[in-house]
Amino acid sequence: MNPTNKHRILIWIIVILVATNLSTIGSFYYHRITEIKAAQSTQDNQTNIPGEQRTRFFRDELNLDAGQIDQFRDINRTFNRTARNIETNLAQLREDLINELGTQNPDSTRLNQMAMEVGNNHRELKQVTTTFYLDMKKICTAEQQAKLYEIFQSMLNKDTQVNLPRSGFQGGRWHNQ
Numbered sequence: 001m002n003p004t005n006k007h008r009i010l011i012w013i014i015v016i017l018v019a020t021n022l023s024t025i026g027s028f029y030y031h032r033i034t035e036i037k038a039a040q041s042t043q044d045n046q047t048n049i050p051g052e053q054r055t056r057f058f059r060d061e062l063n064l065d066a067g068q069i070d071q072f073r074d075i076n077r078t079f080n081r082t083a084r085n086i087e088t089n090l091a092q093l094r095e096d097l098i099n100e101l102g103t104q105n106p107d108s109t110r111l112n113q114m115a116m117e118v119g120n121n122h123r124e125l126k127q128v129t130t131t132f133y134l135d136m137k138k139i140c141t142a143e144q145q146a147k148l149y150e151i152f153q154s155m156l157n158k159d160t161q162v163n164l165p166r167s168g169f170q171g172g173r174w175h176n177q
Contacts, residue, residue, distance in 0.1 A: 062144045079132040
């Protein structure tokens with residue numbers, strides 16, 4: 001093969017590799033910006049619309065009396081505060097993970113540590129959700145407990161959709177927000 005042809009082939013391979021790398025980095029950047037905008041939009045919605053919609057949903061579905069509604073608000077406030085902190089940590093970890101992946105030589109030890117932290121945060125979020133459910137169960141009558149179980153079963157079942165009046169409910173799953 002002619003040395004000029006080899007040189008052209010190598011140049012084309014380099015051009016293709018550079019284009020691939022640029023598109024990968026661009027994709028990471030685009031998704032990062034999209035996540036940030038979605039998080040800001042969700043946060044704005046949460047700020048503008050207080051937990052009254054969730055209160056109304058549970059009040060109507062469980063037929064809560066005035067005393068139960070007051071207790072629900074306390075339980076819900078604690079849940080929201082804790083879950084929001086965990087979700088903020090998760091968002092930061094995702095951003096850190098993407099940033100590390102975008103470096104020239106990603107540190108696999110650091111990536112593994114971040115992955116473990118993401119897993120721990122997801123575990124904490126599920127534990128907070130479980131505590132929310134158990135606290136709700138304590139304030140409910142037997143009939144309300146059965147309905148509460150149905151609601152949570154539907155929220156956690158990806159094949160069934162419950163129309164929760166919150167932006168955190170998407171695609172048949174309840175995203176704790």
